[in-house]
Amino acid sequence: MSETRPAPLTGLKVVEISAFVAAPLGAMTLAQLGADVIRIDPIGGNIDANRWPISDDGTSIYWASLNKGKRSVTLDLKSEEGQKIATDLIAEAGTLVTNLPARGWLSYDNLVQHREDLVMLRLNGSHDGKPAVDYTINAASGFPIITGDDERPVNNAIPAWDVIAGLYIANGITAAELDRRTSGKGQEINLALSDAMLATVGNLGYIAEVQSTGKTRGPLGNGLYGAYGQSFKTSDEREIMVAVISNKHWRGLGKATGLSEKLEMIGPMLDVDLTTEGGRFEAREAIDAVLRPWFAAHTVAEAATALSGAGVLQGEFQTFEELVNNDPWCSLENPLFGEIEQPGVGRVMAPRVPLQFGGSPVADAVPAPTLGGDTEGVLAELVETSSENWLFANESVYR
Amino acid sequence: MSETRPAPLTGLKVVEISAFVAAPLGAMTLAQLGADVIRIDPIGGNIDANRWPISDDGTSIYWASLNKGKRSVTLDLKSEEGQKIATDLIAEAGTLVTNLPARGWLSYDNLVQHREDLVMLRLNGSHDGKPAVDYTINAASGFPIITGDDERPVNNAIPAWDVIAGLYIANGITAAELDRRTSGKGQEINLALSDAMLATVGNLGYIAEVQSTGKTRGPLGNGLYGAYGQSFKTSDEREIMVAVISNKHWRGLGKATGLSEKLEMIGPMLDVDLTTEGGRFEAREAIDAVLRPWFAAHTVAEAATALSGAGVLQGEFQTFEELVNNDPWCSLENPLFGEIEQPGVGRVMAPRVPLQFGGSPVADAVPAPTLGGDTEGVLAELVETSSENWLFANESVYR
Structure with a gap:
């Protein structure tokens, strides 16, 4: 061109x-x-x-x-x-x-x-x-x-x-x-x-949701609605956002953290299908509980490397100063x-x-x-x- | 047409x-x-x-x-x-x-x-x-x-x-x-x-702000940056957002609440010029303190009526259900x-x-x-x- x-x-x-x-x-x-x-x-x-x-x-x-x-x-x-x-x-x-x-x-x-x-x-x-x-x-x-x-x-x-x-x-x-x-x-x-x-x-579906179901969603902190995602504190006092919006990401999350077996226990424990986004959303508290110690034991750099190596979407929270002064994107x-x-x-x-x-x-x-x-x-x-x-x-x- | x-x-x-x-x-x-x-x-x-x-x-x-x-x-x-x-x-x-x-x-x-x-x-x-x-x-x-x-x-x-x-x-x-x-x-x-x-x-100026001044802004809760705005709880357990982005709004805020005289005391008290947006931003905590009891003594409907009658920008916080079921806009x-x-x-x-x-x-x-x-x-x-x-x-x- x-x-x-x-x-x-x-x-x-x-x-x-x-x-x-x-x-x-x-x-x-x-x-x-x-x-x-x-x-x-x-x-x-x-x-x-x-x-x-x-x-x-x-x-x-x-x-x-x-x-x-x-x-x-x-x-x-x-x-x-x-x-x-x-x-x-x-x-x-x-x-x-x-x-x-x-x-x-x-x-x-x-x-x-x-x-x-x-x-x-x-x-x-x-x-x-x-x-x-x-x-x-x-x-x-x-x-x-x-x-x-x-x-x-x-x-x-x-x-x-x-x-x-x-x-x-x-x-x-x-x-x-x-x-x-x-x-x-x-x-x-x-x-x-x-x-x-x-x-x-x-x-974004909020109007039809109320009209069709009579309900709406409540506060989720840093969690994702209708899928699995959460922010985690790391051992170096940083915080990282993790998003799982496909089964590939879900398998990668287990692989990156070495916690696949524990995560698999949640399905039968809560009677949810963890191969669906909705199932992972319903099981979010148990998933959070299994993952939290792993993040607390790793630095944000270690977590980011492990997660991205396994194809999991992740991003470190940063300030505007860090964005402008340190991030190659900016x-x-x-x-x-x-x-x-x-x-x-x-x-x-x-x-x-x-x-x-x-x-x-x-x-x-x-x-x-x-x-x-x-x-x-x-x-x-x-x-x-x-x-x-x-x-x-x-x-x-x-x- | x-x-x-x-x-x-x-x-x-x-x-x-x-x-x-x-x-x-x-x-x-x-x-x-x-x-x-x-x-x-x-x-x-x-x-x-x-x-x-x-x-x-x-x-x-x-x-x-x-x-x-x-x-x-x-x-x-x-x-x-x-x-x-x-x-x-x-x-x-x-x-x-x-x-x-x-x-x-x-x-x-x-x-x-x-x-x-x-x-x-x-x-x-x-x-x-x-x-x-x-x-x-x-x-x-x-x-x-x-x-x-x-x-x-x-x-x-x-x-x-x-x-x-x-x-x-x-x-x-x-x-x-x-x-x-x-x-x-x-x-x-x-x-x-x-x-x-x-x-x-x-x-929105965040990159140039860091590069030009070496600083950036911190968390402000529900406050506005660089101007005056705040959310207030009302006597009926609701919450209302107030935004002041002109001197006309500022005068209206004093008029609507009957607190003009008290608000005027803040200028000399803190050595700020309350006829500027920056001055009102710097004085925000004192302004909050003067206004908070007034909102706590009025219902959200009373507050909204008084503020809008005086030309002050205001909006009640509401849930998606309230937006869909009660708000004529929706x-x-x-x-x-x-x-x-x-x-x-x-x-x-x-x-x-x-x-x-x-x-x-x-x-x-x-x-x-x-x-x-x-x-x-x-x-x-x-x-x-x-x-x-x-x-x-x-x-x-x-x-």
Whole structure:
């Protein structure tokens, strides 16, 4: 495959007016796939401009990480002139992603007057107008109740609903772009963060489970549901996750630990069929009890070597520092990463999109812009494509 | 917008040969967006055919939930004849999603001989060949260490990396389809589940945080990082999540609880600026202490009413049963859901894709097929489009 083409979304132009995680991640994903993304913020930045974590000089690492590969324009979006420039930029790009209330000048009905085939995706908190963010949606999802050892709610540390919504946003735009190239027509797309959660809960079977069986699953600590898996402490005070999702893994677990005979005793003891995932799930406490002393007598490295040698899925728990500083997966050895010089943050590794395209490869990882750093350049381009020169008379609304 | 067009991915044909969550979810997302997706399984089903949760008659609710809107074909994929039929189906469809090792007949190099512009996406555990699944990748991610109250690792109950990878798969296919419609060429796409995790960890700023500051964040229980948020027990033994991500929310929190004056004392007491997110984060323990008695003296309904009345983001923690049985978000009032009759499972609610397209709306939610239920129909179509009639001589390899 020596002959390659530009990144797959080359030619797509997107304006983003948003904040926080989901919408910026959605638009960044499009940029990573080759789209030209212009993020417009109010002068001084949107509400997420200074979000933690921050670098030693106060630059938002959060903002920098979610806006890689975009261009940044700042405008006085409260003034009519600023709104007019933003409208022109949206009309010129043809595609808009926003999580602002799409009212007034930012409504689809207004913007489509300026670009007939506009594709506009609006992220809402919920479909019925109730304000909602990842944290409050997560509380409603049911997952915190079954996270951890008991029914006390435990929040995810991953902002899963924001990330999932962000990837739905990218899907929505590319799907609408496919439709536009066929039909010549644009459209408005709505996505509610709560619906991204509800769809996921449904896709994972939790809704049908309650409706079909009247029951649901409870907390399992670090155990797997419906199969066998558990985390174990090792002799060197580390902890390792073990997952058994096939009979091959199950046999390997007995072989790696030398405990096959003891594990086999559990079947007749509890009247379960240990050659099925459900049977191993039902017998999980006895399996845990047989295995725990073996892990307590081995270092995590010994356990990992024995388990992986026998084809058992395993992974050591580690901190973010250990991931970044020690794990070869999270290093420049992994083609996912490039090294960037991020203004105010320093020289850091940044991921590309994790999709490796053989024929239309994506570009190297690139830094985020500085806030407003592309305003002049982008507006100059706009003037070139615009018949109006009123822009020059309105320098106070951008910088 | 009275004039509508077919769903955006109408016309795209996809073959899926996979199991578990990520690849089936990716292909299901394409089906929900309008693609014609044929899932091929070995006769008797793949390793996920009977996964829990199961209905009272033993039907996998898991499988049914992740394969909605696809057609199901079963073939003896170990036989040369079965592989030949699968190859013909892939060649006819032009697009393949798989999480099997793409070797031999299933390699891109072989399949592209049968369909020159083939788009083929392969999901791997990791980029370097180490076997990995959601659970083991999660252990490596760093998130379990900061989930919960202390550094003991706590697994997500959400299979976040699988869901995220599934949505990257859908993005990869639609992006490659856009490229194919422009260039006329297909390509191989690789996605490692571990890279979906690493990219997310990087996009959320954790990698740059360690590299730029040498530090990272620790466990925060149910608190928010870098802003103010906390969960509180209420007088009726419920628990509510509160999130403050703007100064408007902060003022609302004081107003809703009548505790503005006490909250204002915290600034000078701790020398922090409570008009900034970082300041509120630093003062979180004092804020918790001031607020906790108020929540303990109010029911969750009283608290929710007072907070939402003052514009504060809040959400009650609930179980999956409560979500499904009581929450209007999770009901047929929400246009996300349709009611389906799922064979072996019963009459249940099923989500559409959570993207609402104004111009090219997606179809209603539909059931999953029964395993192998479309084999005859799909093979009959194949014969129509094929010049060969050898299929009829090979009935033993499908059913």
